[in-house]
Amino acid sequence: MWMDGPLKYDKDEMKWKNMPNKEVTLKCVYNSQNIINKFLNEVKSYPNKIYGLSENPDTKNYIIVLFQDHYCKNCNEIYTGNERWCKLCQVNNLKENFANWTSGNEKIDNLIQEMQLKINKCEDIIIEWIPYNQFNHIKEIGKGGFATVYSAIWKDGPLKYKYGEMKYEKMANKEVALKCVHNSQNITSEFLNEVKKYSLNGDDYILKIYGVSQNPNTKDYIIVLQYAKGGSFNNYINNDIINWFWSEKLRALRHIIKGLKKIHENKIVHRDFHTGNILLSFIDYYSTESENHIGNVYVSDMGSCEEISNIDETKIYGVMPFVAPEVLKGKPYTQAADIYSFGMIMYFIATTKQPFANCAHDSILASKICYGIRPEINELEAPKCYIDLMKRCWNPNPDNRPSANEIKELIKLFESDHKEEIKIQFEKVEEYRKANLISIKDNRSTTHPQAFYTSRLLNPFTKELSKCDNDYNTSVEVIDFTK
Structure with missing residues (x-):
């Protein structure tokens, strides 16, 4: 207990006053009288957490007088963070x-x-x-x-x-x-x-x-x-996702890309990135005339994740429309393959439709994907800047796809009001969405009985694709292949 206590400025009396009987921590540094430079360097290591210095008159060791709240009473080590946790x-x-x-x-x-x-x-x-x-x-x-x-x-x-x-x-x-x-x-x-x-x-x-x-x-x-109470995105193909405002669509994408960025920063590839593995919490769901809030969005099913240096190239596993063309042709999963999958998630969020929903997910579709077929999107449904980013994610050459970090920054830009041109694009598609809710819902095609949106082994449908001699078909044909 420091009897006089530290000085504190009294605003009412406009002067400095001592705060008596202040509980403090005393750190006595052994042999400090002989290692004065080392002692002073230690003092400097406690910025904003030190009251002053003292000296033991018997041992002549110097003492650092520290804030009591910043040091563990059990071990005298500094707390981790500001929560008094050791x-x-x-x-x-x-x-x-x-x-x-x-x-x-x-x-x-x-x-x-x-x-x-x-x-x-x-x-x-x-x-x-x-x-x-x-x-x-x-x-x-x-x-x-x-x-x-x-x-x-x-x-x-x-x-x-x-x-x-x-x-x-x-x-x-x-x-x-x-x-x-x-x-x-x-x-x-x-x-x-x-x-x-x-x-x-x-x-x-x-x-x-x-x-x-x-x-x-x-x-x-x-x-x-x-436990994510909202279930996966797949649960909302015929329900609430059609009512999402564009502000919420972007918020969901921001959450997803942040999760993927974390995975990639750890030198890992997800390998099974699709709407069934994106979950919603709905902890704080509510809706107003101008926006709705869907809670947090999470990346799940880490079971397929592999380190970049330890990926089995022999098994092709996933949901076919979300699997990158180079992977279908037998090349290894890479972080760029996850980005291709993210592009398909962007398509789902923009259109509320699964990619290639009205056709069989078989060797014919696998071949068409490798030769450049991509789902069509009505340009009235999504802003040009959004479609451009989505198509970059779909690029047949994985080297030309953006990184998770670049996507995160672009989505952040889309959410801000700093660029008037981007702001106008999102306002226009939001007006279109509100005016065409019924027609958008009616235009969604029925899912083909051989379209599968749960993960499965795809090798039976890709046997001949490894023979394709065009590694990267640079001309992507974007057509409505769901008809």
């Missing part, structure tokens, strides 16, 4: 707790421990092993070739840091999604890698992971994920 103490607490839980599988235990120790700030989710009996109200919400997804209530819920109380508390009765991976009884590197890929959740636009569990009956492992 990374060192939290990591030590997690290590001490390792002995109190186990999945029964050494590989799973090691993975969870590794991910827990990567915690870097108090907002980071602490990945856990979650016993299956922690889940209530389990309901199937989706099924694919490799996994079944359920919604559930996690009774204890995840840990969350309480700033005021400076401690973690459980968020009870948390609604989550359970991704049950088929035939995962024997742990594979693919399963472990998928869990790791979800740990990119420092980004707000990638679905968050809470932990791992196991079904005691099937022995299949489960990835416990954030």
Whole structure:
């Protein structure tokens, strides 16, 4: 306790006054009388967090007088960020707790421990092993070739840091999604890698992971994920997406490209980027006459993600209209292939139609895509600047496609009012959208019975495409191939 306390300016009395009985932290630096330069450099390392200096009269060691609120009372280390959270103490607490839980599988235990120790700030989710009996109200919400997804209530819920109380508390009765991976009884590197890929959740636009569990009956492992109440974009092909204002369409695209940018920054390729893997939260959905708010938008299904240096070229997997032509011809997935897929997501958001919805997704379509066929868009439906960007994403030469970062900056430009020409373009298409809601809905074609918008193996439809001798057909023919 500093009896006199620091000086503070009193605005009423217009003078400096001491604040008595101020709690402070004293950092006593050993042998500092003999290493004065090193001591002074340490003092300089505490800008805006130091009251002053002192000296112990007995040892002659110098003392740094620090703000109490910025230093951990347990270890005297500076707090991480401004939330009075100590990374060192939290990591030590997690290590001490390792002995109190186990999945029964050494590989799973090691993975969870590794991910827990990567915690870097108090907002980071602490990945856990979650016993299956922690889940209530389990309901199937989706099924694919490799996994079944359920919604559930996690009774204890995840840990969350309480700033005021400076401690973690459980968020009870948390609604989550359970991704049950088929035939995962024997742990594979693919399963472990998928869990790791979800740990990119420092980004707000990638679905968050809470932990791992196991079904005691099937022995299949489960990835416990954030639950997106709105479901995927595929759910809205015939519903609310037609009512989205252009401001919300751009906001959704901004969220999606930020998620993809995060993936690419980590030297990863998504490899299965389509509307079924874009989820909506609808946490704060509301609508007015001028805009509607759809909540957050998330990139999901990180299971197909691979590091750029470790991509299997033999399997072509995905939703055919969203797969880049070079991939259909047997060339490796690249980040540019993800950008091609993003261009198709742009088409869906602009038109509320799936690309190539009214034709079979077979070897004929695969061949036409490789020879330059792209979906047609009515120029009244989307601004020229938007269509130009979308077509750049569709470019048959992957080297000519924009990067995720460039797309993010362009969408940011579209959202701003700084360029009058762009602003006018979006105002015109918004007027067209409002005036033609019924006709836009009526003009949407019926989905062909052999059009598939869930991921599947495409190799049976691409066997002959590798023989194509024109690597990149530079003339893209954009026609309405849905008729």
